[in-house]
Amino acid sequence: MNILILCIVIANVVISQGNVEEAGRSNYEIQERSLLIFDHHECRYLGYKMNNGEVKTLQNPCVKWTCLANQTQLLVQGC
Numbered sequence: 001m002n003i004l005i006l007c008i009v010i011a012n013v014v015i016s017q018g019n020v021e022e023a024g025r026s027n028y029e030i031q032e033r034s035l036l037i038f039d040h041h042e043c044r045y046l047g048y049k050m051n052n053g054e055v056k057t058l059q060n061p062c063v064k065w066t067c068l069a070n071q072t073q074l075l076v077q078g079c
Contacts, residue, residue, distance in 0.1 A: 035074050043067035043074050
C-alpha cells in the first residue's frame, strides 16, 4: 500500500513539473515542442517537417529521426 501511495505522489510531482515548464508559453510554442502527425502523411517535431518515411539526420546531438506518420510514430535513433 505504501508503494502505491509513493507512486501516486511521484506521478503528481512529474505532472506538476510539466505544467510549470509550459507556464507562460503560447499554444504554438507548446505544439512546436510536441510531435504532431497530420493525416498519416506528415510529421512535425521541434520545428522540422517530414513526410512519411522521410529520414532526417542531425549532427549535434547526433540523432536520426524517421517519420512513421502512417503508424503515428517518430522513430528516434542515436548515431
